[in-house]
Amino acid sequence: MGGVGAHAPPGARPIHAIGIVGIGLIGGSFALAVRRARPGVRLIGVEREPALERAAAMGVFDRLGSDLAALHGADLIALSAPVRQNAAVLTELGATFPTPVLITDTGSTKRVLLEAAHALPAHVSFVGGHPLAGAARAGAEAARADLFQRRPWLLTPCEATRSLADVELVASLVSDLGAEPHVMDAEAHDHVIAFLSHLPQLTASALMHVVGNRVGARDLTLAGPGLADTTRLAASPPAIWRDICATNSDAIALALDALIDALQRLRGDLTAGEAIEEIFGSAGRWRALIESGQRIREPEVS
């Protein structure tokens, strides 16, 4: 890497090589989207041995390895493993990566990385990131270059973000991938995402679990599109969610308490129906807001 600029702040330099650690739905889609938006950038993938073959089958990486040493030469590294693994990798890169580098991640909780970020050496800059995108199916096989089109991508700078230019560099990259960057701090992120993403996931899984167990396979075939929509998220893999819940447990507990409280109010007033009137009325107004947003987005989604 040496030569002029080797010790300049990472954000001031162009990106020649991007490393991605963890090649699942998000990491794989990130690779495909970068290849489409910035065809000249070199792509390096790191994945555990058993999943390396699936990553290779994507045909998008210039180099693949199962060791972080494969990242040698990357200007920017995106961590796309489950969040607690991302924290461990960030710590290890801080201790071993020899050249200036800008690191970001794509995890669903952001406070978890602050401690590892705090310990980073000065030549490593870190900007947290979270694309609000997903798909019904997980894994590299489901990766798509357009997964982030018109989706928000939250950026959470912290004390390990060495310059504003680093935030701008990541924002510019994710904009090129079709996403809409929004900057917020890690604390605010984890609180709002507990409600926008983590609570809906836990609710959909709990609902599917309860309905399936209580009605059984035969009667489940009677279910209408309402149950199908409400439980779509229940196909999500548990492993990712163990990490998310463990690293955002305080905010998620508050969100679950609020939902349990609303369900208990409905339960206590099924006959008179005043809680139904109030909660359905409020829900209908918020839902209309979501639908108006979708109508604005949908015509342009590919």
Added chain:
Amino acid sequence: MGGVGAHAPPGARPIHAIGIVGIGLIGGSFALAVRRARPGVRLIGVEREPALERAAAMGVFDRLGSDLAALHGADLIALSAPVRQNAAVLTELGATFPTPVLITDTGSTKRVLLEAAHALPAHVSFVGGHPLAGAARAGAEAARADLFQRRPWLLTPCEATRSLADVELVASLVSDLGAEPHVMDAEAHDHVIAFLSHLPQLTASALMHVVGNRVGARDLTLAGPGLADTTRLAASPPAIWRDICATNSDAIALALDALIDALQRLRGDLTAGEAIEEIFGSAGRWRALIESGQRIREPEVS
């Protein structure tokens, strides 16, 4: 109506005229579907004064009125108002309808009609009915002739069902409308539908209420497709649901208790994650069953 057959069991006679009481999404779709499947049948609609104009605008009814007397001459009457109104109309028709008639309904709870059915005179036969169909929008404006295509239509015969032929007549009619008739008793219906339909509705509304109130309008624009799917049902109108909850409160309370229990188990184990593993695992298996059912259905849905 007189002449030969006037006092024969209703189910033994062909249907010449169908009356529909309550012209919303379901009643309106029922009318459109009958017009398409059985073009020779006369259609009579009954709706409250303020909504009569919308029903007339559908252009599908041979006669429209705001009084049950408009139903004169109907061989079959479908009650499609909110369920407590259907029970009141059934009682009134039992006391006033002069000729043999087969009555069914399209409500989401079935035990509510048993008392009114018990008091019916012998020339009135009743078979409960519940099409498991819905749409994101309510009202006659959203009515569609294909709303029932390949959807289950539950039939709940009771002591006021005068002959097996009456059940067969309704089953044959709804089959012609594209639906799949299933016979069960009212008690079993209300229990299983509390889980398959009522619980998902209450959950979606409670979730949308909580998320909207806690994150506010600005951050709600960040929401991804997961929240949008999980809260799709929250657009449902409160009025219908006050009736449904009031007439199935015991079964719905059990369903809510089961969900609250699962949410509390998740809440109590966010850090260790064993409840997440178990509930997500179970939910994923049930969800896969729903998806395999959808894959079978979807290619043929119009």
